[in-house]
Amino acid sequence: MAHYKVFINKKLCKGCGICIEICPRNALRFNGINPETGYRNPEQVGECIGCRQCMWYCPDQAVVVVGEQ
Amino acid sequence: MAEHFGLKYLRREVLPTAFCPGCYNGILMNALFQAFMELGIEDLKRFVFVSGIGCSSWIPSPFIRADSLHTLHGRAIPVATGVKLANPELNVIVIGGDGDLASIGGNHLLHAARRNMDLLVIMINNQVYGMTRGQAAPTTPHGMITPTTPYGNPERPMDVASIIAGTNANYVARWCISQYIPLKNSIKDALSRYSRGFRFIEVYAPCVTYVVRREGKTPGEKLKELMKKCVRIETWRRMSPEEREKHVATGVFKAEDKPGFIETYKKYIAQALGEK
Numbered sequence: 001m002a003h004y005k006v007f008i009n010k011k012l013c014k015g016c017g018i019c020i021e022i023c024p025r026n027a028l029r030f031n032g033i034n035p036e037t038g039y040r041n042p043e044q045v046g047e048c049i050g051c052r053q054c055m056w057y058c059p060d061q062a063v064v065v066v067g068e069q
Numbered sequence: 070m071a072e073h074f075g076l077k078y079l080r081r082e083v084l085p086t087a088f089c090p091g092c093y094n095g096i097l098m099n100a101l102f103q104a105f106m107e108l109g110i111e112d113l114k115r116f117v118f119v120s121g122i123g124c125s126s127w128i129p130s131p132f133i134r135a136d137s138l139h140t141l142h143g144r145a146i147p148v149a150t151g152v153k154l155a156n157p158e159l160n161v162i163v164i165g166g167d168g169d170l171a172s173i174g175g176n177h178l179l180h181a182a183r184r185n186m187d188l189l190v191i192m193i194n195n196q197v198y199g200m201t202r203g204q205a206a207p208t209t210p211h212g213m214i215t216p217t218t219p220y221g222n223p224e225r226p227m228d229v230a231s232i233i234a235g236t237n238a239n240y241v242a243r244w245c246i247s248q249y250i251p252l253k254n255s256i257k258d259a260l261s262r263y264s265r266g267f268r269f270i271e272v273y274a275p276c277v278t279y280v281v282r283r284e285g286k287t288p289g290e291k292l293k294e295l296m297k298k299c300v301r302i303e304t305w306r307r308m309s310p311e312e313r314e315k316h317v318a319t320g321v322f323k324a325e326d327k328p329g330f331i332e333t334y335k336k337y338i339a340q341a342l343g344e345k
């Protein structure tokens with residue numbers, strides 16, 4: 001089974017929460033405030049099925065989903 | 070670390086964008102960039118972007134790594150027409166708002182579409198004048214409270230895609246921002262299978278700050294609501310008038326491949342010069 005990892009670009013993320021709310025697996029959660037931008041950044045906390053909705057719907061090009069076979 | 074597919078089309082030095090957190094303009098950017106990527110467009114040297122004034126007019130300029138003209142409010146289409154006539158080899162894309170393209174620039178839109186001018190026009194219908202703080206636009210829903218309609222909008226919104234479908238435009242579609250894959254595929258079609266004449270894509274994407282937040286919703290909640298609210302035109306037509314008002318009709322309204330203005334114009338010039 002494929003495993004997927006979600007990377008968040010903390011320089012671009014504006015903490016809007018879209019990725020967290022759109023994820024069908026609740027795989028993402030906010031984790032503290034980024035002192036450099038003042039925004040909350042998400043991180044991966046659960047299993048990702050690689051649907052890539054977080055990547056498409058992140059308005060700030062801040063999400064990359066990488067599949068590992 | 071792996072890189073986002075959109076970054077190669079962006080001027081990294083000006084990121085993040087000036088848009089509010091969660092602004093749906095950025096989702097349209099993803100769909101546009103994915104369309105470029107899937108069409109094998111590596112850089113945008115053969116493209117020129119033209120925009121007017123408004124938040125959505127900022128999408129090409131300064132963010133997209135390509136030549137762009139950031140013109141006057143409402144005047145993107147006449148400037149884009151000039152660019153295309155001066156150098157027909159270029160792909161000319163206009164990106165702008167509902168206010169810019171359908172209100173102050175409405176007559177330019179109508180007549181460029183009537184001419185079947187060789188342009189791709191992407192209109193972000195965010196239902197308001199976002200940049201100037203959310204005043205009512207010709208696309209504002211009936212009853213919506215805005216700074217210029219404090220008791221609710223007494224008017225009803227214009228259906229821009231249907232109006233443009235009634236002209237000689239070759240390609241007309243409307244998608245909600247929650248329909249990422251069809252939106253991306255539609256942009257691809259408008260740059261490949263239908264690469265001539267006037268192509269118009271309306272993107273229904275409520276302003277996150279002045280529509281979505283005012284409704285007390287998060288941008289993520291609103292996206293999920295739109296996934297239910299936006300239906301295909303065929304489904305929408307079967308609905309009662311009350312049901313229709315609660316939904317957004319989406320899909321391809323028209324897809325033809327008639328010669329665009331440039332081709333027809335060149336033919337006439339050749340005739341006038343006595344060339345056969």
Ligand SMILES: Cc1ncc(C[n+]2csc(CCOP(=O)(O)OP(=O)(O)O)c2C)c(N)n1
Nearest residue numbers: 123124125142166167168169197198199200
């Ligand atoms: C000639 C002129 N009139 C009015 C304005 C003020 N103005 C700036 S942006 C804007 C409306 C923008 O709305 P829209 O095109 O829908 O873009 P949005 O910000 O919603 O994306 C207006 C009225 C202007 N800049 N120029």
Ligand code: SF4
Nearest residue numbers: 023048049051052054
């Ligand atoms: S790819 Fe899909 S499952 Fe994985 S984190 Fe993103 S939205 Fe969730």
Ligand code: SF4
Nearest residue numbers: 013014016017019058
């Ligand atoms: S959608 Fe993008 S900008 Fe919004 S919280 Fe997620 S990573 Fe950050």
Ligand code: SF4
Nearest residue numbers: 089092124199276278
């Ligand atoms: S005001 Fe609205 S359209 Fe403008 S950047 Fe903010 S959310 Fe986007």
Ligand SMILES: [Mg+2]
Nearest residue numbers: 166167197199
């Ligand atoms: Mg607008």
